[in-house]
Amino acid sequence: MIGISDVEAAADLIAGHVVHTPTVPSPGLSALLGVPVTAKLELLQRTGSFKVRGATAKLLSLSDAQRAAGVVAVSGGNHGIALAMTAAVHDVKATVVMPRTAPARSIRIVEDAGASVRLTDDMDGAFSLVTRLRDEGLTLVHPFDDPLVIAGQGTVGLELADDAGDLTDVLVSVGGGGLVAGVAVALRARRPHVRIWGVETEGAAAMSEALAAGAPVPVALSSIVSTLSAPAVSQLTYDHVSALVDEVLVVPDRDAVRGVLDLAEHAKVWTEPAAGCLLPAARRVVERVGDGARLGLVVCGGNATTGDVLRWATDFGLH
Template sequence: MSIADIETAAERIAGGVVRTPTVPSPGLSAALGAPVLLKLEHLQRAGSFKPRGVLAKLASLTDTERAAGVVAVSGGNHGLAVAEVAGAAGVDAVVVMPRTAPARSVAAARAAGADVQLTSDIAAAFAQAGELQRAGRTLVHPFDDPVIVAAQGTVGLELARDAVALGEPPTDVLVSIGGGALISGVATAVRALLPGTRVWGVETVGAEAMSAALAAGGPTPVTISSAITTLSAPSASQLTYDHVRALVHEVLVVDDAEAHRGTLTLAEHAGIWAEPAAGCLVPAARRIVERHPDARLALVVCGANADVADVVRDAARP
């Protein structure tokens, strides 16, 4: 992936997505003991960064492919984005989700017009989506697609440009990892526009597809046990693994309770409501500041699709 690919993707999706802001957070800066910028992608349509990739993918389809419809597999946010974007474009969509997906995401995807099919787990969801693809639908993959990766990289393109305009370029950018499309695209943009900046990935215990891939020297299946379904990819792809291996400084792993408490920290100190897939960045940021006391941080707040009661309950668990 190149910065030119990401700039092309930005032109392709312009007008179809929200140009989300990048802002300093004095409250979170005080809590972490380091300057913090937040890229507020939780304000994106459908409540996460995912519509960027979906818009770019649908724009690349032929008339025949659009007429045949699309299929997506998702732990929550990707399916919701496909449902909303495809519904608005008049493209028939099937979304396959595990039964553990957030109820609000399932309901919202159905409300947007998608045929939502539930499976026992995320691996079964991928298998079912594959069957529908072989039957003629186009698969809108959540991460194993260069069109998707380039479009998710527009988050990093905007962040880097905004940081320069603010006069606060970060030394360290934190991005959560599910299948790895977001961090692959963001790392490509940030490393091109802010040379020397470290990009860190963050996963949760029991959803460590990228950590496992890095340890094994390539994508390998993992058993999912994390409650944070929006990060629960059954494996990385070769595409995302290659980008992370080349461009990401390190992948940190936090547990589910830390991620949920991080969501509450963002609410209390930054005044924003984010999902635990973004909350996991907060405990990771603390580790980075411990290692690099002079760090200037930028956190990609990837989504906001989480119920308050669920987060408060899970944050209290030991």
């Protein structure tokens, strides 16, 4: 388990390399949900998501030999973008393994940043290939199974704790669990009385299934939300979430897409379903804890095109 000192060290390491993103009250979301809502706008990172924090923390910690070997990562989209863009800045050769289901825009951004892209038929195949490439000598920058990456993502929680007003509940999206693990470490140290809720989508519920089983287990992936689609969480992220997070909620893909539309209309931000899923979960939290709730939402990323969202909205009959 990492501690608050690890997150603070990561914050010092990546300062100047990432954006200290705004933490702002949202009048629109507050009106929509009926309680005060504060949004942490991680979608305003230069890579479009929080993932640049962990990628930067890892890259800046590599030895000369590890840098020379080149780095490799597996990604449903945002981690690959973050690694490709960060590696380019630091003159490190990067390879990103992605499933063909990853958003076409994300694949294009990774390629345009100069990384080599390897496509696989599915996310399970992507994780298998990245393991083989690591064994062949490339330096793995894992999207969540790495203490340095988790500490980097935890800097989101440090900024939220410093910048937000009084909060009772914080909601964080969960894929492999790196973000929620790091944020939970920071908030438990800085705001120990805040309840922390993870949010997954149906068909990408690796953490929920792990918590039910008492350990990480492989899951069948069927969610449209590729950026949350980890075939299993790691023991490292499981240990953090089971110890530090109050509960993990699971919402349908349709509700996550509806959340994207609501965030655009009411919060004036363009997000992806990995962030959109926070809104239906927030409604459930308010129902559970009552009108005294003061919510913090970690708006994790915005790397979805208008075409993506229009297609999903049409498929789900959302107009």
